[in-house]
Amino acid sequence: MAYERDAPPLPASPEPPPYWRERLHQYWRLVRGDRPIGWLLLLWPTWWALWLAADGMPPLWPLLVFSLGVWLTRSAGCVINDYADRWLDGAVERTRQRPLVSGAVSGREALAVFAALMLVAFAFVLTMNRLTIYMSVVGVALAASYPYLKRHTYLPQVYLGVAFGWGIPMAFAAITGKVPAIAWVLYLANIFWATAYDTWYAMVDREDDLRMGAKSTAILFGEMDLVALGVVYACMLFALFLVGRQAGLGGWYWAALAVAAALIVYEFLIARSRSRDACFRAFLHNHWVGATVFAGIALHFALTKP
Numbered sequence: 001m002a003y004e005r006d007a008p009p010l011p012a013s014p015e016p017p018p019y020w021r022e023r024l025h026q027y028w029r030l031v032r033g034d035r036p037i038g039w040l041l042l043l044w045p046t047w048w049a050l051w052l053a054a055d056g057m058p059p060l061w062p063l064l065v066f067s068l069g070v071w072l073t074r075s076a077g078c079v080i081n082d083y084a085d086r087w088l089d090g091a092v093e094r095t096r097q098r099p100l101v102s103g104a105v106s107g108r109e110a111l112a113v114f115a116a117l118m119l120v121a122f123a124f125v126l127t128m129n130r131l132t133i134y135m136s137v138v139g140v141a142l143a144a145s146y147p148y149l150k151r152h153t154y155l156p157q158v159y160l161g162v163a164f165g166w167g168i169p170m171a172f173a174a175i176t177g178k179v180p181a182i183a184w185v186l187y188l189a190n191i192f193w194a195t196a197y198d199t200w201y202a203m204v205d206r207e208d209d210l211r212m213g214a215k216s217t218a219i220l221f222g223e224m225d226l227v228a229l230g231v232v233y234a235c236m237l238f239a240l241f242l243v244g245r246q247a248g249l250g251g252w253y254w255a256a257l258a259v260a261a262a263l264i265v266y267e268f269l270i271a272r273s274r275s276r277d278a279c280f281r282a283f284l285h286n287h288w289v290g291a292t293v294f295a296g297i298a299l300h301f302a303l304t305k306p
Contacts, residue, residue, distance in 0.1 A: 044290030084147035161194030189239035256296020
C-alpha cells in the first residue's frame with residue numbers, strides 16, 4: 001500500500017467564477033464590449049460633426065456626452081439586433097456562439113440590458129438643449145427598428161447609416177442649437193459610408209443569409225457587389241468633398257480625404273477574392289478611413305485657425 005501513500009494527489013478542480021462575474025462576462029459579450037470596431041465606426045462621424053459644429057475642439061461636456069452616448073447606443077443596438085436575429089444567428093457560422101443563441105443570456109435579460117443602456121444614454125442627453133432631447137427620441141426609434149429590416153428589405157445596411165449616424169445632426173443641435181444644411185450633407189456622407197462598410201460585413205455572411213432567407217445589400221448587389229461598392233464609396237467621398245468646400249476646410253482636410261480614398265482602394269485589393277476573411281478584413285479597415293477624415297478636420301482647426 002506504499003504506492004497509494006506516495007501517489008501524488010489529484011489536481012483540484014478549478015473553482016467556477018462567482019455568479020455575478022459570469023453574468024457580467026456574458027453581458028459584456030452581448031454588448032460586444034470585446035469588439036470595439038463597431039463603436040469606433042460610429043464614433044468617428046460623431047467627432048467629425050462635433051469638430052465642424054464647434055469650429056474646432058468642442059466643449060468638454062458635449063464631447064463626453066456624445067462619446068459615451070455612441071458607446072451606449074451602439075451597445076444597445078447590438079443587444080436588440082441579437083434579440084431580433086435569434087431566428088438567424090444560430091444558422092450563421094460567425095454568430096452561432098453569441099450569448100442569446102447559446103442560451104447563456106435569456107431574451108428577458110437582453111431586453112433589460114437594452115433598456116438600461118438606452119436609459120443611461122437618455123440621462124446624458126437630458127443635459128443637452130431641448131432640440132437635442134427631441135431629436136434623441138427619433139434616434140431611439142431608429143436604433144430599435146433597425147434590426148428588423150433584414151426580414152423585409154434588402155437595404156438594412158442603408159438603414160444602419162440612417163439610424164446610427166443620427167448623432168451627426170444631434171451633435172450640431174447640441175453645439176449650435178440648430179441643424180444647418182452642412183450637417184445633413186455630412187449625415188448623407190455617413191449613410192453612404194455605413195452602407196459600404198456594412199456591405200463588406202454582409203458579404204461575410206452572404207451564403208448563410210441566402211440559405212436562411214435574410215436580406216442585405218450584399219445579396220441585392222450580387223455579382224456586381226464590387227462595382228456597387230465603388231459607386232457607394234464614390235458618393236461618400238463626393239459628399240465629404242461638398243462638406244469640406246462648404247466649411248472652408250483647407251489643405252490638411254483635402255490631404256486627409258485623398259489618403260482616405262487611397263485606403264478605400266486598398267480595401268478593394270484586400271477583398272477582391274470575396275472570401276469571408278478578406279471581406280471581414282476590408283470591413284475592419286474602415287476604422288482607418290474614419291480616423292483619417294477626422295484627423296484632417298482636427299488638423300485644419302488646430303493648425304490653420306487663428
